[in-house]
Amino acid sequence: MDDPKTLVSTDWLAAHLNDPDLRILDASWHMPATGRDARAEYDAAHIPGARFFDIDAISDKRSALPHMAPPVEMFISRMRAMGVGDGHQVVIYDNSDVRSAFRVWWLFRLMGKTDVAVLDGGLPKWQAEGRPVEDMPAVMRDRHITVQRQAALVRDVTQVAAASKLADHEIIDARAPARFRGEVDEPRPGLRAGHIPRAKNLPFGRLFNADGTMITPDAIRAAFEDADVDLSKPAITTCGSGVTAAVLFHALERIGHRNHSLYDGSWTEWGSFPDLNIATGDA
Secondary structure, eight states, X not given: OOBTTTEEOHHHHHHHTTOTTEEEEEOOOOOGGGOXXXXXHHHHOBOTTOEEOOTXXXXXXXXXXXXXXXXXXXHHHHHHHTTOOTTOEEEEEOOOTXXXXXXXXXXXXXXXXXXXXXXXXXXXXXXHTTOOOBOSOOOOOXXXXXXXXXXXXXXXXXXXXXXXXXXXXXXXXXXXXXXXXXXXXXXXXXXXXXXXXXXXXXXXXXXXXTTSOBOOHHHHHHHXXXXXXXXXXXXXXXXXXXXXXXXXXXXXHHTTOOSEEXXXXXXXXXXXXXXXXXXXXXX
């Protein structure tokens, strides 16, 4: 089912592609080790009219952590320059193994914008269906945007440490099982291996079908329950650097869970502090 506030199909986007108040964002982002250049790939081929949303550039430059949520003023300035503003329906897609469109969807939610959806299956599904792409930059005109940051949707390290100690939230980690259990080195040098104590592991990839589309809400709920997540409790999602955690956040939204937030620093922050406790294995 198409929902312009969470997830829309390629059929839905094709039907609305020429709507004057539609704005499409390519939010592709890749782990540095892949060697892929998301901007160059966008320049070569993107959905008609799409603008490129640079997750690293539109971030908090005061932080040493990667792509932390930007200050409100930066978000407003960048969106106005990209012609994204009030009254627009925004659709976000990616061509990324880490499903980075969900991170930008979460950023819009953090900024109080709700007419925002992820394109189910992203650019790979769009192209597999023979739908149009172009290499021309979008024509962008300044557009006013009103932002109201929703502080409850993000958590910092102090809040996550308290939640871990008190066990009053479900902390859900989107990383691969081997990383969660501390069985392999982290891709970012200098980080300890393991997970936040009392966290549960639900690898984000389990929420997608073979064609890259998301599984149904019933299957999402079952996946959380299989990961031993108590859905009656408030939830905090986490991952390596706050990108795939947004997939879990989005999934919780789709099943009607209304008290969830995202740990923006995620393991890049937690794993770098020697005085923070870590757990290994499935504990």
